[in-house]
Every structure is written in C-alpha cells, then in structure tokens.
Amino acid sequence: MRNLMLFDLHYQHNNPLSKKKLEIITEIEGNFDSLILGGDNAELSSDLQNHRVLFDRLKRRFECPTSFIIGNHELWGRLGNISSWRLLNETFPNLGKEYNFTYLEKGNLDIKDISFIGTYGHFDYSFLRQDRGVSIEDLLRGTFFTDGKKITWKDRLYMDWEDKDDEEVCAELVSAFVERIKTATGKIISVSHTIPRLSLNGWSDSPAQHFMEAYSGSNLIGDVLEADGGEYHFCGHTHAKARAEIGKTIVINIGSDYNVLRYAILQIDGEKSMVKEREIIL
Numbered sequence: 125m126r127n128l129m130l131f132d133l134h135y136q137h138n139n140p141l142s143k144k145k146l147e148i149i150t151e152i153e154g155n156f157d158s159l160i161l162g163g164d165n166a167e168l169s170s171d172l173q174n175h176r177v178l179f180d181r182l183k184r185r186f187e188c189p190t191s192f193i194i195g196n197h198e199l200w201g202r203l204g205n206i207s208s209w210r211l212l213n214e215t216f217p218n219l220g221k222e223y224n225f226t227y228l229e230k231g232n233l234d235i236k237d238i239s240f241i242g243t244y245g246h247f248d249y250s251f252l253r254q255d256r257g258v259s260i261e262d263l264l265r266g267t268f269f270t271d272g273k274k275i276t277w278k279d280r281l282y283m284d285w286e287d288k289d290d291e292e293v294c295a296e297l298v299s300a301f302v303e304r305i306k307t308a309t310g311k312i313i314s315v316s317h318t319i320p321r322l323s324l325n326g327w328s329d330s331p332a333q334h335f336m337e338a339y340s341g342s343n344l345i346g347d348v349l350e351a352d353g354g355e356y357h358f359c360g361h362t363h364a365k366a367r368a369e370i371g372k373t374i375v376i377n378i379g380s381d382y383n384v385l386r387y388a389i390l391q392i393d394g395e396k397s398m399v400k401e402r403e404i405i406l
C-alpha cells in the first residue's frame with residue numbers, strides 16, 4: 125500500500141512557482157492507495173479558487189481516496205470577513221464533500237487495515253521557553269522586536285476564533301482528535317499540521333525562533349501520541365525537516381517550503397512499513 129503525504133503546498137494559481145510545484149506533484153511516478161494533504165494546502169482566495177484548482181488537479185491525477193486537514197494560513201478569516209471557527213467547521217468540510225476529499229478534522233479515512241486520523245492542531249503557547257526573552261504578552265500581541273526589526277506572527281492578526289482563546293481552541297481540537305483515534309478500525313497513521321513537540325521544529329535557536337516556535341504547535345498533541353500514537357505521525361507547518369520519536373511513534377516533519385517541495389511516500393506491506401522522503405528545489 126503506497127500513500128502520498130503532501131504538506132505546506134501553499135498553492136496559488138497565479139504563481140508560477142506554485143504551478144511548477146503542482147506539475148511536479150502530478151508527475152510523481154506510480155499508483156497510490158491514498159493521498160493526504162497536511163494543511164496550508166492552498167492560500168485562501170475568493171470562492172476558494174486556489175483550493176478548487178488544487179483539489180481538482182490532484183483528484184484527476186490520483187485515482188485513490190484523498191483526504192486533508194487544513195493549516196493556519198487557511199484559517200485567516202479576518203482577510204475575508206469569516207471567523208476561523210466557521211472556516212474550520214463549515215467552509216472546509218463543505219469543500220471536502222464537494223471534491224470528495226475526506227476532511228480528517230471530522231472523520232477518519234479508513235483504507236484496508238489502515239486508519240488515517242488527523243487534526244490541524246493549532247498552538248497553545250506550551251512551547252514557550254521561559255528566560256529566552258519572549259513573553260506571553262509578546263505572543264498574544266503577535267509582534268516581537270529583534271535585531272532592530274519588528275516581526276509579526278500573522279495568525280494573531282488574521283485568525284478569529286469568536287469567543288475562544290488559543291488554548292481553548294487547541295484543547296478542543298486535540299480532544300476530538302483523541303476521540304477519533306479511539307474509533308480507529310485499523311493501524312493508526314496520524315497527521316497534524318502543527319507540531320507535537322518542540323523537537324520537531326527543525327530550526328536552530330535564535331531570538332526570532334524563540335518567538336515563532338511558540339506558535340508552532342502544542343505539547344497536547346505530543347501527549348496524545350505518547351499515550352495512543354500509531355507507528356507514524358506526520359506534521360509540517362515550520363517548513364523545516366525534522367524527525368523524532370514520541371513514545372512508540374516515529375514523527376516526521378515533512379519540512380516542505382515555498383521554494384522547496386518535500387514530500388513523503390509511506391509504504392505499508394503487511395507488518396512492514398517504510399517512509400521515503402523526497403526533496404525537489406524549485
């Protein structure tokens with residue numbers, strides 16, 4: 125059984141680099157039994173045009189069950205006068221139905237004896253390292269000064285979770301993820317857009333990283349993997365490759381970036397499984 129894992133494509137129909145990336149993906153050789161999109165799949169656009177082009181093209185090339193979770197860039201509701209909550213719970217479930225992509229935030233993709241389970245994940249500041257010059261006030265404001273420059277984390281500006289704070293959103297998503305793990309009918313392969321432990325961040329330390337890493341995920345996801353994880357968990361979001369073990373689960377940050385396409389092929393044959401990672405500089 126061959127499964128294709130694609131993260132952080134950030135597809136934009138009018139961007140030549142993005143088009144080239146999609147062409148390369150459609151030319152990946154061989155047949156697949158499933159395709160998983162791990163979030164930040166396409167940039168938000170009017171009537172989700174970027175998503176529609178991406179989903180349609182993938183569906184025509186890969187004649188297999190397809191599924192997806194979304195990423196933070198797909199939740200920037202303030203850019204289009206819609207809340208992040210509605211994007212996550214209404215807009216993207218509907219898009220999934222329209223294009224026959226299983227939306228893993230609402231249900232698992234079960235194929236043969238494998239269950240794919242996923243969540244966007246979000247962040248809850250559990251990665252904030254004390255004494256590194258970044259405060260919770262900086263994080264809640266979404267801006268930080270370093271090297272004479274102001275850096276901004278746009279999730280804090282463009283996400284709108286209605287009456288919920290980030291900790292609540294994250295806890296709610298992760299507890300629903302646990303419930304879906306419990307309903308798995310087969311071997312568990314899980315995915316999250318944000319990372320489950322800071323060890324999956326993939327960047328070396330710097331003042332800017334101490335700020336940005338606090339938005340990269342949540343230990344709640346790592347705790348779930350420690351207790352109930354399957355053989356593999358895939359994540360993305362930081363655009364830097366990393367690999368670590370959490371409990372008995374091998375966790376792989378695919379590390380795909382705007383100008384570097386990275387993807388993984390997960391091959392499962394009975395009890396044997398392996399992951400091949402590929403990197404194409406655009």
Ligand SMILES: [Fe+2]
Pocket residue numbers: 132134163164195361362363
């Ligand atoms: Fe991304």
Ligand SMILES: [Fe+2]
Pocket residue numbers: 163164195196197317360361362
């Ligand atoms: Fe992301």
